[in-house]
Amino acid sequence: MKPINVGLLGIGTVGGGTFTVLKRNAEEITRRAGRPIRITTVADKNLELARRVTGGEVKLSDDAFAVVADPEIDIVVELIGGYGVARELVMKAIENGKHVVTANKALLAVHGNEIFAAAQKKGVMVAFEAAVAGGIPIIKALREGLTANRIEWLAGIINGTTNFILSEMRDKGLPFAEVLKEAQALGYAEADPTFDIEGVDAAHKATIMSAIAFGIPMQFDKAYIEGISKLDAVDIAYAEQLGYRIKLLGIARRRDEGIELRVHPTLIPAKRLIANVEGAMNAVLVQADAVGATLYYGKGAGAEPTASAVIADLVDVTRLHTADPEHRVPHLAFQPDQVQDIPVLPIEDVVTSYYLRMHVEDKPGVLADITRILADSGISIEALIQKEAAEGESHTDIILLTHQTVEGKANAAIVRIEALPVVQGRVTRLRMESL
Numbered sequence: 070m071k072p073i074n075v076g077l078l079g080i081g082t083v084g085g086g087t088f089t090v091l092k093r094n095a096e097e098i099t100r101r102a103g104r105p106i107r108i109t110t111v112a113d114k115n116l117e118l119a120r121r122v123t124g125g126e127v128k129l130s131d132d133a134f135a136v137v138a139d140p141e142i143d144i145v146v147e148l149i150g151g152y153g154v155a156r157e158l159v160m161k162a163i164e165n166g167k168h169v170v171t172a173n174k175a176l177l178a179v180h181g182n183e184i185f186a187a188a189q190k191k192g193v194m195v196a197f198e199a200a201v202a203g204g205i206p207i208i209k210a211l212r213e214g215l216t217a218n219r220i221e222w223l224a225g226i227i228n229g230t231t232n233f234i235l236s237e238m239r240d241k242g243l244p245f246a247e248v249l250k251e252a253q254a255l256g257y258a259e260a261d262p263t264f265d266i267e268g269v270d271a272a273h274k275a276t277i278m279s280a281i282a283f284g285i286p287m288q289f290d291k292a293y294i295e296g297i298s299k300l301d302a303v304d305i306a307y308a309e310q311l312g313y314r315i316k317l318l319g320i321a322r323r324r325d326e327g328i329e330l331r332v333h334p335t336l337i338p339a340k341r342l343i344a345n346v347e348g349a350m351n352a353v354l355v356q357a358d359a360v361g362a363t364l365y366y367g368k369g370a371g372a373e374p375t376a377s378a379v380i381a382d383l384v385d386v387t388r389l390h391t392a393d394p395e396h397r398v399p400h401l402a403f404q405p406d407q408v409q410d411i412p413v414l415p416i417e418d419v420v421t422s423y424y425l426r427m428h429v430e431d432k433p434g435v436l437a438d439i440t441r442i443l444a445d446s447g448i449s450i451e452a453l454i455q456k457e458a459a460e461g462e463s464h465t466d467i468i469l470l471t472h473q474t475v476e477g478k479a480n481a482a483i484v485r486i487e488a489l490p491v492v493q494g495r496v497t498r499l500r501m502e503s504l
């Protein structure tokens with residue numbers, strides 16, 4: 070059968086992996102897709118790199134716009150990244166009637182509404198399995214496998230770089246900067262690694278999953294985002310003593326009032342499976358009404374794991390030509406005219422529990438003052454550690470775990486605690502999920 074022709078834009082980590090895996094497994098992939106999938110042209114700014122990776126077997130170009138305009142190309146694979154030129158290329162490809170496969174979560178979380186509307190109008194697919202949790206087929210699971218369910222919440226370790234950093238720091242005691250360099254060398258990090266560290270990449274992915282899970286538009290601008298840069302090693306150690314692990318979680322939860330959409334370091338009971346997801350591995354836990362809890366685990370970053378998802382999308386799109394194009398799955402699982410305007414709640418309305426650490430004067434009555442403030446605010450305490458002051462020290466740490474409360478109430482209580490003369494400096498607050 071006539072091959073389907075692919076134009077590959079960007080042959081860096083993921084583009085290189087895609088080229089390699091597609092070539093290595095060509096025969097098997099053809100049998101699955103119903104026709105050969107052939108990369109005919111590769112566009113990259115760095116032609117020398119493109120030549121090295123492809124061995125010169127395909128057409129090379131430094132003009133990605135020419136590839137998008139080429140009438141021979143059926144599918145454009147966008148693996149450049151970012152919101153700038155990538156957006157122009159994707160919109161042009163759609164305009165030219167081409168299907169698009171992309172791993173670009175930043176682009177979809179910020180411009181997805183516009184991109185999917187254009188694709189819908191033009192009758193082309195925009196496939197994006199690689200954009201969330203790399204090689205884990207989580208988009209397929211949410212869009213198709215769980216389609217019978219009302220999804221209640223999902224929570225995931227969806228950034229490999231930060232999970233790798235947290236694991237290596239805890240297990241090997243290595244400094245942050247050194248582990249970040251290693252993550253970059255392994256191809257896990259974004260072009261701008263602050264996207265990883267500050268939780269932006271995880272928020273892009275959580276935004277995409279929330280749209281598919283709840284049938285709402287992409288609302289990245291409403292997501293609450295806190296990364297790991299301010300996380301203190303002492304809190305990781307105290308959390309361990311209390312039986313918890315700290316992970317950077319992306320959370321999307323449906324409530325009567327609206328949707329919670331948030332990314333932040335989170336205490337999780339250490340015995341939970343997801344608390345034991347280490348290194349660059351990702352995991353997404355989905356709670357749905359019919360099936361209950363399901364957990365998806367695998368490599369969330371790196372060349373070949375991500376290529377696995379890109380190629381799965383290429384096969385899906387190719388099957389549109391070998392099967393019935395009328396019955397395909399809508400981009401965000403819900404029919405476009407059924408997308409609902411449910412509000413994403415401000416962080417002050419989120420309901421969760423808290424780990425609070427404060428440095429206090431070591432004298433009688435201090436603990437009573439603090440617990441009184443929490444009681445006045447209707448916040449109950451689940452566990453407490455009060456360290457003995459070190460020899461010659463006048464201050465010590467108190468660590469409190471609270472039961473669930475509204476963030477706004479916790480904020481007000483923290484302000485009052487910080488105002489106590491016996492409390493030194495700021496209260497460290499981390500959120501906890503029992504999952």
Ligand SMILES: NC(=O)C1=CN([C@@H]2O[C@H](COP(=O)(O)OP(=O)(O)OC[C@H]3O[C@@H](n4cnc5c(N)ncnc54)[C@H](OP(=O)(O)O)[C@@H]3O)[C@@H](O)[C@H]2O)C=CC1
Binds near residue numbers: 133172174256258259
């Ligand atoms: N790395 C990973 O593990 C994962 C990445 N992703 C996503 O995949 C995408 C690609 O990431 P990754 O492969 O890591 O990135 P890389 O930086 O490794 O690759 C991007 C490639 O695109 C090239 N490029 C930049 N601008 C242009 C242009 N205008 N025309 C043609 N080529 C261009 C770059 O060249 P130059 O370097 O010279 O600028 C580079 O070779 C991103 O959206 C990323 O978020 C998704 C999941 C996992």
Ligand SMILES: N[C@@H](CC=O)C(=O)O
Binds near residue numbers: 231257258265371
């Ligand atoms: N930078 C991302 C790459 C995959 O999406 C990560 O570290 O997870």
Ligand code: NA
Binds near residue numbers: 198201203206
């Ligand atoms: Na995926």
